Amino acid sequence: xxxxxxxxxxxxxxxxxxxxxxxxxxxxxxxxxxxxxxxxxxxxxxxxxxx
Numbered sequence: 001x002x003x004x005x006x007x008x009x010x011x012x013x014x015x016x017x018x019x020x021x022x023x024x025x026x027x028x029x030x031x032x033x034x035x036x037x038x039x040x041x042x043x044x045x046x047x048x049x050x051x
Contacts (some may be wrong), residue, residue: 011019028034042048 007023009021010022014022
C-alpha cells in the first residue's frame, strides 16, 4: 500500500485537522532534535527509563 492511500484513510477516519496534527507529531518525534532531547533527558534521569 502506498503512503498516499494510508494518509487518505487517516484523514477520513480522523478528519483533516487531526490527521495534520498527528503528522506533525510524527515528524517531530522522528527528528534529530527530539532524539537529542530524549537522550539528554534520559541521561539526566536514568530512573525515568524504567530500568
